[in-house]
Amino acid sequence: GENVEQHPSTLSVQEGDSAVxxxxxxxxxxNYFPWYKQELGKRPQLIIDIRSNVGEKKDQRIAVxxxxxxxxxxxxxxxxxPEDSAVxxxxxxxxxxxxxxxxGTGTRLTIIP
Amino acid sequence: xxxxxxxxxxxxxxxGQQVTxxxxxxxxxxxxxxxxxxxxxxxxxxxxxxSETQRNKGNFPGRFSGRQFSNSRSEMNVSTLxxxxxxxxxxxxxxxxxxxxxxxxxxxxxxxxVT
Numbered sequence: 318g319e320n321v322e323q324h325p326s327t328l329s330v331q332e333g334d335s336a337v338x339x340x341x342x343x344x345x346x347x348n349y350f351p352w353y354k355q356e357l358g359k360r361p362q363l364i365i366d367i368r369s370n371v372g373e374k375k376d377q378r379i380a381v382x383x384x385x386x387x388x389x390x391x392x393x394x395x396x397x398x399p400e401d402s403a404v405x406x407x408x409x410x411x412x413x414x415x416x417x418x419x420x421g422t423g424t425r426l427t428i429i430p
Numbered sequence: 431x432x433x434x435x436x437x438x439x440x441x442x443x444x445x446g447q448q449v450t451x452x453x454x455x456x457x458x459x460x461x462x463x464x465x466x467x468x469x470x471x472x473x474x475x476x477x478x479x480x481s482e483t484q485r486n487k488g489n490f491p492g493r494f495s496g497r498q499f500s501n502s503r504s505e506m507n508v509s510t511l512x513x514x515x516x517x518x519x520x521x522x523x524x525x526x527x528x529x530x531x532x533x534x535x536x537x538x539x540x541x542x543x544v545t
Contacts, residue, residue, distance in 0.1 A: 361473070412530055415486040
């Protein structure tokens with residue numbers, strides 16, 4: 318089955334700097350890659366996603382890039398703010414009529430004021 | 431639209447008991463997936479229901495089961511509870527209108543503690 322690896326497990330950045338979280342997946346059939354943000358005690362929230370027919374997607378300060386050949390995808394957060402502090406999860410999904418998400422192990426991002 | 435809701439939010443049970451958790455998806459969403467979240471194992475897929483049918487199942491023992499009703503609401507059941515079943519149980523709903531995976535939105539979760 319699909320396996321998703323996520324790095325780093327923890328990341329601390331100065332407020333205003335950029336943060337990058339990287340994931341790799343094992344199944345080349347995966348074609349949907351969402352990112353979730355989970356604040357302490359809250360539900361995971363979908364913040365951005367990308368499909369395999371697109372190489373990059375941006376939404377304000379957040380961007381995701383996908384390299385299908387290398388089976389890598391990354392989350393980029395620019396101009397980080399204290400409210401960006403949370404645990405971020407990447408995930409991958411294989412098509413063929415199911416919604417199963419395989420998650421990475423999470424990255425705890427801390428923004429230092 | 432109202433978001434995904436789950437009941438109860440917190441539950442304390444004793445080993446050997448059984449428990450039923452409920453999930454109401456976003457209106458119009460036809461798929462409901464269940465995940466177990468623990469500090470050690472992260473987010474793990476339990477199963478997915480679509481049109482009252484289980485479409486996919488994760489690697490959990492048969493003590494974990496679920497169902498979906500005609501209004502898309504879903505329940506999951508865990509029988510013969512073990513200490514290791516203590517976790518946050520999250521459900522997620524999605525439109526699932528096409529063959530491609532669709533955006534999934536999570537509920538607040540049910541925190542299950544087994545003593």
